[in-house]
Amino acid sequence: GNSVTQMEGPVTLSEEAFLTINCTYxxxxxxxxxxxxxxxxxxxxxxxxxxxxxxxGSNKGFEATYRKETTSFHLEKGSVQVSDSAVYxxxxxxxxxxxxxxFGTGTRLTIIP
Amino acid sequence: EAGVAQSPRYKIIEKRQSVxxxxxxxSGHATLYWYQQILGQGxxxxxxxxxxxxVDDSQLPxxxxxxxxxxxxxxxxxxxxxxxxxxxxYLCASSLDYGQGIRTEAFFxxxxxxxxx
Numbered sequence: 001g002n003s004v005t006q007m008e009g010p011v012t013l014s015e016e017a018f019l020t021i022n023c024t025y026x027x028x029x030x031x032x033x034x035x036x037x038x039x040x041x042x043x044x045x046x047x048x049x050x051x052x053x054x055x056x057g058s059n060k061g062f063e064a065t066y067r068k069e070t071t072s073f074h075l076e077k078g079s080v081q082v083s084d085s086a087v088y089x090x091x092x093x094x095x096x097x098x099x100x101x102x103f104g105t106g107t108r109l110t111i112i113p
Numbered sequence: 114e115a116g117v118a119q120s121p122r123y124k125i126i127e128k129r130q131s132v133x134x135x136x137x138x139x140s141g142h143a144t145l146y147w148y149q150q151i152l153g154q155g156x157x158x159x160x161x162x163x164x165x166x167x168v169d170d171s172q173l174p175x176x177x178x179x180x181x182x183x184x185x186x187x188x189x190x191x192x193x194x195x196x197x198x199x200x201x202x203y204l205c206a207s208s209l210d211y212g213q214g215i216r217t218e219a220f221f222x223x224x225x226x227x228x229x230x
Contacts, residue, residue, distance in 0.1 A: 004155075006155075034218060036221075042223060043117075043204065043221045043222050043223040043224050044156070044204065044206075044221040045221070046218050046219075046220070049218055089155055089156070091155075095215075096215065100146065100158040100161055100169055101146070101156075101158070101206075101219055102158075103155030103156050103157075104155050105153070105154055105155045106153075106154070106155050
């Protein structure tokens with residue numbers, strides 16, 4: 001079956017630190033990969049996505065590259081801000097089918113000033 | 114463009130009571146999803162609709178959960194009777210279908226937080 005494994009949290013960093021949240025996946029077909037973010041009290045929002053191998057998704061200073069050889073989609077940001085404090089979910093969906101989004105367990109990120 | 118609307122935002126019920134959640138997807142989105150997010154876990158799909166037909170309900174506890182999407186637009190999710198372990202956030206999402214299995218990403222509502230006491 002399909003599954004997503006995320007870096008265990010919580011993660012606490014100082015402002016302006018470099019962020020990496022690891023995500024690896026297993027898939028029976030050819031997936032698209034997503035990072036969703038959930039700010040306190042809000043619903044899930046798409047942060048970035050990549051639909052094929054070697055694609056790089058980017059948004060709000062965050063980046064993730066679809067690595068088929070390592071089945072990974074690690075989230076990175078060069079300099080985090082307090083406003084980045086949230087829960088981050090990695091997810092996959094098999095292309096060209098009626099497949100569902102499969103989520104990881106989420107990583108809670110807290111940025112301290 | 115209006116987003117996915119859900120109501121209520123919060124609900125507290127006693128075990129064995131029934132509860133219903135409502136979702137209005139983004140206009141024109143044929144695919145609608147209900148996810149259950151238990152505290153500390155990632156969202157888990159309960160049911161997926163394509164228009165008013167069910168595509169996937171393999172993880173829906175059908176002895177107590179039911180969902181419908183009459184007319185292929187709004188949807189309701191019902192729990193009867195509720196158990197303590199049903200306490201979770203119930204998320205509705207929708208996506209636009211371009212046909213031939215190509216869809217946009219899922220857009221999520223703010224969710225309904227259910228507490229069963």
